[in-house]
Amino acid sequence: MARYDQEDREDDILGNMIVLGVSLVVIAAVVIGVVAGIDNSTIAGVGTWNNNTTLDAICAQTDYKESCISSLKPIGNKSEVIVYFKAAVNATVSEMALAMEKLKVEGGTLSDEGELMALQDCMELLDLCTKELESVNMLVNSTPKLFYNDSVDARSSLSAVITYQRTCREGFKEFESTYNMDGVLQRSSELSSNALAIIYEHSENDDKEAESLVPPRRSTNELQGGLYDGYPAQMILAGDRKLLQYHSFRKLDGQAPNAVVAQDGSGQYTTIFAAIHSYPNGHKGRYLIYVKYGVYYENVIIAKNMTDIFMYGDGLNKTIIAGHFMDGTAYRRATLCEFLSH
Structure with a gap:
């Protein structure tokens, strides 16, 4: 009989992570297709x-x-x-x-x-x-x-x-x-x-090689624990991969960012906080937020009703979120916090 201790249980949390890598990406929709x-x-x-x-x-x-x-x-x-x-x-x-x-x-x-x-x-x-x-x-x-x-x-x-x-x-x-x-x-x-x-x-024998009940498999590098441009492949949907591949980020297939953040005033907003709170109630589809070059000293919180935000920057060491509250609980001191929606 298999044993499952507390550390194993906590390690089993899949899909509640936000990854910042080559480009700053936050997928607030969290439509993580774990199969x-x-x-x-x-x-x-x-x-x-x-x-x-x-x-x-x-x-x-x-x-x-x-x-x-x-x-x-x-x-x-x-x-x-x-x-x-x-x-x-x-x-x-x-x-x-x-x-x-x-x-x-x-x-x-x-x-x-x-x-x-x-x-x-x-x-x-x-x-x-x-x-x-x-x-x-x-x-x-x-x-x-x-x-x-x-x-x-x-x-x-x-x-x-x-x-x-x-x-x-x-x-x-x-x-x-x-x-x-x-x-x-x-x-x-x-x-x-x-x-x-x-x-x-009663589910420890899950076998990903059983194909009859799962969608067609993508390549090994893409799906089986590999990385895509520095991000876990399982977290990157096809449309999001297109965004990651696009170098300008200014416009993709006719879709410009819904909000642009720039500290120099060249965007609609100068803070990420303001851009996130521009998210309209009841918005349908992807909401793109482009954060231009700069260091943003903010604690960013994405609310549960903001279900499809895609936030990206100008790249590694270019767009940086570095906010940190010294006071309050550890729960409140996170630089970037996302409340998931089901």
């Missing part, structure tokens, strides 16, 4: 998801067995793996809601400025957790084959839930707070860990 295949022996079915198992057997795969048994006990001592997994996700959703309610109530007793900042971070992070869990539920409620083929996405979302909770707890520890955030999130953290362990155990 998970299926083991040759299970192509005709859905792997082990429909197999019957016992409560003890399913919980033996987890790190927090007592929490697992108590949360899945209503299902009974014997059921299908997929039924137990759905229940594990739903139990995490319920526990996350309880944690958020507790924070809302107890947060009113906090007065320290640092603790209040950490509290605000936690409310945002737990909201992100809820959205990640919703995305897992959408996958698990789809057809069995589709869910199995998308198991990497579900694992990624559950890994994100674990990481968001850890970030929340670390925010309070930064300010040496006596507030027991570990206690607030203990059960939700355990349940999300258990859900991830279950899905990992």
